[in-house]
Amino acid sequence: MQSKLVRIESLRSDPKNARKHNEKNISVIAESLKRFGQRKPIVISGDIVIAGNGTLQAAQYLGWKEITVVETPKDWDEETIRAYALADNRSAELAEWDLERLSEQLFELEETLNVEDLGFNLPKLDTEEEPIEDFKSYDETMATSHACPKCGYEWNGSSK
Numbered sequence: 001m002q003s004k005l006v007r008i009e010s011l012r013s014d015p016k017n018a019r020k021h022n023e024k025n026i027s028v029i030a031e032s033l034k035r036f037g038q039r040k041p042i043v044i045s046g047d048i049v050i051a052g053n054g055t056l057q058a059a060q061y062l063g064w065k066e067i068t069v070v071e072t073p074k075d076w077d078e079e080t081i082r083a084y085a086l087a088d089n090r091s092a093e094l095a096e097w098d099l100e101r102l103s104e105q106l107f108e109l110e111e112t113l114n115v116e117d118l119g120f121n122l123p124k125l126d127t128e129e130e131p132i133e134d135f136k137s138y139d140e141t142m143a144t145s146h147a148c149p150k151c152g153y154e155w156n157g158s159s160k
Contacts, residue, residue: 001070002070003041003068003069003070004068004069004070005066005068005069006044006066006067006068006069007065007066008059008060008064008066008067011044011047011048011049011056011067011069012048012049013048013049013053013056013057014048014049014053014085015048016082016085017049017053017085018085018086018089019053019054019089021054021057024119025054025119026054026057026058026061027058028117028118028119029054029055029057029058030058030059030061030062031118032058032118033058033059033062034062038055038059038067038068040052041067041068041070042055042056042067042068042069042070043069043070043071043072043084043088044069044070044071045071045072045076045081050072050081050084050085050088051084051088051089052069055067072084106120
């Protein structure tokens, strides 16, 4: 697989691309390109971008003139190219975050950069908040209201 640098104006976004890139998504990709550069090539077939349409849009937004690409293998037919484009977009969606590790890393990075530039929002802890004055202490005899989150069934009760 040989990568090469091509003029962005020579490329076209895939008219059959099933993936939409909203303004927030393009902004995050653009911020990544500014901070880290292009670390993986976009995939093209002829002059059509098969994988990396969001990267192309972000590079255009940034005013880039060239971008790194790789071409699909010459023996791929249209069906194989379509299947690859869908698989490329879908595979990242199927992954899951390890929320504990993600949280640790984001809070560490928050000390030196704005993690919103990476597309994440951290909760802001308000340490100035006044304590709630009318909070009643809880004990096992206190009746409480409950509702099932699935079916909505409601009941009251206590542990006694």
